[in-house]
Amino acid sequence: MTAPWDDWNHILKIDPDKDLPEGTTYGDLCATGTDAIEVGGTMGITEQNMEAVVEACAEHDVPLYQEPSSPDVVIDNEALEGYLVPTVFNAGSPFWITGAHKEWVRIDDGFDWDRTATEAYIVMNPDADVATYTEADCDLDADDVAAYATVAERMFGQEIVYVEYSGTFGDEEVVAAAAEATDESTLFYGGGIHDYDSAYSMAQYADVIVVGNLAHDDGVEAVRETVRAASDA
Numbered sequence: 001m002t003a004p005w006d007d008w009n010h011i012l013k014i015d016p017d018k019d020l021p022e023g024t025t026y027g028d029l030c031a032t033g034t035d036a037i038e039v040g041g042t043m044g045i046t047e048q049n050m051e052a053v054v055e056a057c058a059e060h061d062v063p064l065y066q067e068p069s070s071p072d073v074v075i076d077n078e079a080l081e082g083y084l085v086p087t088v089f090n091a092g093s094p095f096w097i098t099g100a101h102k103e104w105v106r107i108d109d110g111f112d113w114d115r116t117a118t119e120a121y122i123v124m125n126p127d128a129d130v131a132t133y134t135e136a137d138c139d140l141d142a143d144d145v146a147a148y149a150t151v152a153e154r155m156f157g158q159e160i161v162y163v164e165y166s167g168t169f170g171d172e173e174v175v176a177a178a179a180e181a182t183d184e185s186t187l188f189y190g191g192g193i194h195d196y197d198s199a200y201s202m203a204q205y206a207d208v209i210v211v212g213n214l215a216h217d218d219g220v221e222a223v224r225e226t227v228r229a230a231s232d233a
């Protein structure tokens with residue numbers, strides 16, 4: 001069975017809690033050539049700011065996914081292709097591995113399973129909000145990350161393994177080890193991609209690179225360069 005992300009090289013992640021640079025519109029970001037847009041972030045996420053970004057991207061021709069950080073911000077919007085739901089394999093509390101998911105399933109009776117997939121996160125930057133929030137154990141070497149990736153793929157059947165360095169550029173050796181360890185799963189890498197070269201180097205290992213802060217800090221042209229690097233790699 002094939003999934004849409006099998007064909008992706010690049011995701012643009014838009015944080016609904018962050019502004020865009022002066023003169024940049026959501027439409028401009030949708031037209032960067034990225035393969036998909038994920039709307040999500042850790043802090044300051046509400047149904048309202050989620051809806052606003054999804055509406056602003058809705059009329060543009062790029063697949064849109066919500067990446068909810070908790071069950072209470074999941075929105076039901078026809079413009080969404082689907083939901084990419086994180087589960088944090090190295091979280092300090094089971095709440096972020098299966099607990100929040102259990103709550104979501106308990107309170108929501110209208111599940112659209114065909115549009116819902118999980119992302120098996122391995123959170124690696126201890127200074128990122130997501131690491132604090134999930135009390136992640138980021139003290140992992142390349143072998144640990146490779147082993148988590150194997151567990152995600154082989155034991156938990158995860159379609160997506162996500163090496164997450166949100167806010168900082170990661171260790172290439174770690175990402176290479178995760179790539180080596182995954183066979184069936186699609187490997188996402190995100191964190192600190194800020195230009196052509198940083199995008200190109202991680203795209204050598206990861207199937208899909210995820211670009212976040214750059215859109216909010218530098219805007220469209222910078223994002224375009226990373227799209228170009230992802231397809232060149």
Ligand SMILES: CC(C)=CCC/C(C)=C/CC/C(C)=C/CC/C(C)=C/COP(=O)(O)OP(=O)(O)O
Pocket residue numbers: 040041042043067068069070071074085086087088095096097100101102104127128129130131133134164166167213
């Ligand atoms: C069950 C449902 C619907 C939700 C639970 C989902 C889980 C487990 C969330 C925990 C992980 C999380 C908060 C993921 C959100 C996406 C993410 C990793 C954003 C990273 O961005 P930041 O950590 O905000 O980056 P900066 O610190 O660089 O802003």
Ligand SMILES: O=P(O)(O)OC[C@@H](O)CO
Pocket residue numbers: 013164165166167168189190191192193210211212213214
């Ligand atoms: O914001 P950056 O550092 O690009 O990280 C991208 C993404 O992996 C965040 O979840």
Ligand SMILES: [Mg+2]
Pocket residue numbers: 015041042043129
């Ligand atoms: Mg964020």
